[in-house]
Amino acid sequence: MTEAQDDKVDAQVxxxxxxxxRERDELYALDISGVEWHCAPGTEKHEERVEIAYLPGGAVAMRSxxxxxxxxxxxxxxxxAFVLGARDGEFDLEPAPHNGGVSAE
Structure with missing residues (x-):
């Protein structure tokens, strides 16, 4: 790669x-005090769970x-990217046979 090409790649990065x-700053500047929080079906209010809220532009907030x-x-x-990875088993604790994952032993 030439120096000019390297410079172009660096500028793009x-x-x-x-x-x-900028996206992160805008996202964290949003007032989310009135959002509706959702959790997995079948969980009770007193149970530990992950909750998500849908934000403008397809963004998501998540909390415990x-x-x-x-x-x-x-x-x-x-x-x-997270949802697709989770569906594909990227975050499974035990590797699923379909994803060729390696156990974290």
């Missing part, structure tokens, strides 16, 4: 980083029912 930082003041926020692209 910096543009992506700046865009992602045990610590509702700590809220993580994900862009639509981040949430989509």
């Amino acid at each position: 910096e543009d992506v980083k700046a865009r992602k930082e 029912s045990l610590d509702p003041d700590t809220v993580l926020r994900y862009t639509e692209a981040e949430w989509r």
Whole structure:
């Protein structure tokens, strides 16, 4: 790769980083005090559970029912990648036969 090509790639990487930082800042600037929190069907209010809220632009907020003041926020692209990865077994504790995962022993 030439130096000019390297510079172009570096500029593109910096543009992506700046865009992602702006997206994150905008996401965390949102007032989410009135959002509706959802949890998995069949869970009770007193049970420990993960809760999510749908935000504008396809973004999602996530929190633990045990610590509702700590809220993580994900862009639509981040949430989509997580959900697809979870569906594919990327986060399974034990590797599923279909994903070729390696046990974390």
